[in-house]
Amino acid sequence: MDTKVFEEYESEVRSYCRHFPTVFTKAKGAYFYDEDGNEYIDFFCGAGAVNYGHNNPEIKKKLIEYLENDGVMHALDMYTVPKREFIQTFEEKVLKPRGLNYKIQFPGPTGTNANEAALKLARKVKKRRNVFAFMGAFHGMTLGSLALTTDKSSRGGAGVPLENVTFIPAPYMFPELDTIAYMQKLLDDDHSGIEKPAAVFLETIQAEGGIRVFEIEWLQKVRKFCDDNDILMVVDDVQVGCCRSGTFFSFERANIQPDIVTMSKSIGGYGLPLAITLFKPELDVWTPGEHNGTFRGNQLAFVAAKGGIEYMLANNIESEVRRKGEIVKEFITKEILPLDERLELRGMGLIWGIEFEKISAGLADKVIEKCFENGLIIEGAGRKNSVVKLMPPLVVEDETLIKGMEIIKKSVTEELAKL
Numbered sequence: 001m002d003t004k005v006f007e008e009y010e011s012e013v014r015s016y017c018r019h020f021p022t023v024f025t026k027a028k029g030a031y032f033y034d035e036d037g038n039e040y041i042d043f044f045c046g047a048g049a050v051n052y053g054h055n056n057p058e059i060k061k062k063l064i065e066y067l068e069n070d071g072v073m074h075a076l077d078m079y080t081v082p083k084r085e086f087i088q089t090f091e092e093k094v095l096k097p098r099g100l101n102y103k104i105q106f107p108g109p110t111g112t113n114a115n116e117a118a119l120k121l122a123r124k125v126k127k128r129r130n131v132f133a134f135m136g137a138f139h140g141m142t143l144g145s146l147a148l149t150t151d152k153s154s155r156g157g158a159g160v161p162l163e164n165v166t167f168i169p170a171p172y173m174f175p176e177l178d179t180i181a182y183m184q185k186l187l188d189d190d191h192s193g194i195e196k197p198a199a200v201f202l203e204t205i206q207a208e209g210g211i212r213v214f215e216i217e218w219l220q221k222v223r224k225f226c227d228d229n230d231i232l233m234v235v236d237d238v239q240v241g242c243c244r245s246g247t248f249f250s251f252e253r254a255n256i257q258p259d260i261v262t263m264s265k266s267i268g269g270y271g272l273p274l275a276i277t278l279f280k281p282e283l284d285v286w287t288p289g290e291h292n293g294t295f296r297g298n299q300l301a302f303v304a305a306k307g308g309i310e311y312m313l314a315n316n317i318e319s320e321v322r323r324k325g326e327i328v329k330e331f332i333t334k335e336i337l338p339l340d341e342r343l344e345l346r347g348m349g350l351i352w353g354i355e356f357e358k359i360s361a362g363l364a365d366k367v368i369e370k371c372f373e374n375g376l377i378i379e380g381a382g383r384k385n386s387v388v389k390l391m392p393p394l395v396v397e398d399e400t401l402i403k404g405m406e407i408i409k410k411s412v413t414e415e416l417a418k419l
């Protein structure tokens with residue numbers, strides 16, 4: 001295994017590769033392969049970017065056909081067939097059946113780009129600069145989104161003050177605190193010192209924050225709070241959208257309609273870069289080119305994105321995620337939690353976190369390293385990275401899912417024995 005060129009020439013900013021020190025060659029479904037011929041089960045899934053599996057064969061066929069026909073590869077935001085077909089498919093197969101009426105914007109192709117667009121739009125519509133976000137949130141690394149992101153190390157890289165955001169304690173932090181009443185007080189109290197926000201930004205399941213699932217009733221109350229106070233509700237579905245939670249949009253379980261929704265990662269179908277910002281039509285106050293960019297709407301990603309939606313529907317991915325989620329919950333509850341009574345489990349659909357904080361935060365990192373040695377790619381999340389985060393591709397076979405969890409069990413057992 002030769003990693004010298006990376007270590008010598010690639011910036012110190014590189015991160016995930018430090019947890020998985022090998023050189024990968026191939027990936028298929030829920031598996032990765034490296035140069036030395038090792039096979040790994042993938043429970044990281046490109047941080048949620050390959051929900052439909054690595055090199056999904058049905059989507060691949062469409063991509064190859066498009067390439068062989070010399071389809072347009074770059075067109076700025078000009079009209080192309082792949083863009084038309086993606087918009088039509090998204091409108092007819094995703095939005096309409098859910099009773100959702102959104103306009104679609106293609107910002108730059110990453111999650112943070114989608115949030116930057118949402119942020120600018122909300123501020124422009126409401127003519128207010130402040131925004132509410134929740135402690136534990138992760139919304140991206142560019143300056144606007146970074147101001148909404150909470151972890152110290154990410155914020156530390158900004159180099160300038162990150163402003164115009166008020167962080168509200170997430171409901172799990174102080175269960176006795178009514179966060180909705182708290183937000184209302186911030187608005188009503190003329191001595192609160194807090195400016196009325198243009199929007200409330202949230203993930204319905206804080207992923208990087210440690211797999212914190214927000215309750216349905218609380219999400220509904222946030223919706224009502226926004227309605228009552230003329231504030232926009234923005235849901236960041238970058239990581240837990242595209243069926244990860246068991247429904248296409250993560251907010252469906254609360255039966256609410258956010259004003260703005262952001263998506264990236266698996267919306268690109270095949271691990272290709274694509275992001276979208278969805279908003280209610282009356283919010284479309286952009287002037288032409290006001291939020292511009294060269295790589296807005298990757299043509300190949302449009303082909304894959306349409307393919308991803310078709311694949312998702314043909315294979316009942318939403319209900320499959322819910323079924324597989326029960327397998328995960330049962331296995332961890334019966335096989336892993338009993339290893340130490342201080343372990344905790346949180347999650348839904350196919351995003352789960354095992355919390356190690358009560359034993360020692362550093363233990364999660366050790367388990368992650370051990371899992372890699374044992375043939376499983378898995379990452380951490382949460383405060384002090386104390387959570388082992390399970391996020392397999394949604395197409396993972398039941399057998400592979402169980403095999404991966406057996407590796408976690410073995411790795412936790414080995415690391416607990418060292419304490």
Ligand SMILES: Cc1ncc(COP(=O)(O)O)c(C=O)c1O
Nearest residue numbers: 110111112138139140236238239
């Ligand atoms: C909820 C959420 N929002 C935004 C982002 C940023 O996406 P990107 O890394 O594509 O900029 C992420 C990335 O993990 C995320 O999890």
